[in-house]
Amino acid sequence: DVKVTQSSRYLVKRTGEKVFLECVQDMDHENMFWYRQDPGLGLRLIYFSYDVKMKEKGDIPEGYSVSREKKERFSLILESASTNQTSMYLCASRGGGPGTDTQYFGPGTRLTVL
Amino acid sequence: GEDVEQSLFLSVREGDSSVINCTYTDSSSTYLYWYKQEPGAGLQLLTYIFSNMDMKQDQRLTVLLNKKDKHLSLRIADTQTGDSAIYFCAEMRGATNKLIFGTGTLLAVQP
Numbered sequence: 001d002v003k004v005t006q007s008s009r010y011l012v013k014r015t016g017e018k019v020f021l022e023c024v025q026d027m028d029h030e031n032m033f034w035y036r037q038d039p040g041l042g043l044r045l046i047y048f049s050y051d052v053k054m055k056e057k058g059d060i061p062e063g064y065s066v067s068r069e070k071k072e073r074f075s076l077i078l079e080s081a082s083t084n085q086t087s088m089y090l091c092a093s094r095g096g097g098p099g100t101d102t103q104y105f106g107p108g109t110r111l112t113v114l
Numbered sequence: 115g116e117d118v119e120q121s122l123f124l125s126v127r128e129g130d131s132s133v134i135n136c137t138y139t140d141s142s143s144t145y146l147y148w149y150k151q152e153p154g155a156g157l158q159l160l161t162y163i164f165s166n167m168d169m170k171q172d173q174r175l176t177v178l179l180n181k182k183d184k185h186l187s188l189r190i191a192d193t194q195t196g197d198s199a200i201y202f203c204a205e206m207r208g209a210t211n212k213l214i215f216g217t218g219t220l221l222a223v224q225p
Contacts (some may be wrong), residue, residue, distance in 0.1 A: 003145075035120075035215075040122065041215055041217060042118070042202060042215040042217040043157075043202065043204075043215035043216050044214050044215075045214075048212070058212070067159060090156055090157065092157075094154075098195075102159045103157075103159070103213060105149075105156030105157040105158070106156050107154070107155055107156045107197070108154075108155070108156050
């Protein structure tokens with residue numbers, strides 16, 4: 001059974017703190033993604049990675065960085081959290097190749113920045 | 115524009131059909147997807163359609179694609195209370211195969 005796990009379901013942090021969101025997949029997928037989900041805006045891509053140590057900016061990378069040291073793990077980092085980063089963060093992974101390959105999503109981390 | 119658009123809310127009665135609509139923008143999109151998100155959960159792929167098709171049926175789900183109008187719809191027959199969720203359409207764009215998601219439609223099924 002496919003599995004994408006995220007380290008926390010709920011997280012509360014203070015403005016200015018450094019925040020790490022961890023995502024692990026057990027499907028040996030090359031591609032991993034971080035999205036944020038906000039009401040009325042759908043999902044927006046923050047960063048993605050198509051291989052270990054490779055990363056590409058998505059549509060809204062400002063204020064975020066990522067790390068992919070191992071194939072199964074993709075971390076999203078908020079260097080200095082701000083209140084406008086309060087959101088639901090969703091991680092996904094996908095096998096190689098276009099088309100019918102499914103993006104499998106984790107359960108999400110709801111981050112609140114006070 | 116860049117947006118994939120959906121209406122925000124749909125309410126139906128149990129047993130009726132639901133039709134969720136989506137308009138997308140990139141005529142070169144190769145695949146279009148429907149995802150379901152139940153409360154407190156991640157997204158689950160429901161179905162997809164390749165851009166050279168105009169219809170796909172999978173049990174209670176029917177996907178219609180009008181490529182000329184860039185319009186995608188998801189019909190759920192005999193809607194059940196367990197179908198209550200947010201439904202996202204998404205288009206696959208470009209060489210990077212990025213998915214662009216719509217804003218999501220909240221489907222509420224009344225008993």
